[in-house]
Amino acid sequence: MKKIRCKVCRTPFIPQKDALYLSAEKPAPLSALVSPPSRIYECFDCPKCGCQTAVNVRITPVEQEAPVAPPGEEETDG
Numbered sequence: 001m002k003k004i005r006c007k008v009c010r011t012p013f014i015p016q017k018d019a020l021y022l023s024a025e026k027p028a029p030l031s032a033l034v035s036p037p038s039r040i041y042e043c044f045d046c047p048k049c050g051c052q053t054a055v056n057v058r059i060t061p062v063e064q065e066a067p068v069a070p071p072g073e074e075e076t077d078g
Contacts, residue, residue: 006046006053015044015055023052 003012025038040058045051 004044004053004055006049006051008051009046009049011046011048013047019044022058023054
């Protein structure tokens with residue numbers, strides 16, 4: 001298994017599957033109205049200093065897009 005290194009104390013450690021947890025960015029109060037959803041990270045805590053180490057970004061829900069018209073039923077400007 002590949003070791004990861006703490007970005008704070010530089011201690012290398014082997015991530016354990018049972019220590020994996022998810023963490024999400026805290027969105028700004030009105031950001032939900034104008035921006036995409038916050039990111040979700042897979043994280044481990046350093047065994048020496050306890051700092052959180054994010055190792056991967058999870059796929060976030062896709063923003064809702066405008067519905068696409070079926071082929072042959074395209075909108076016209078007239």
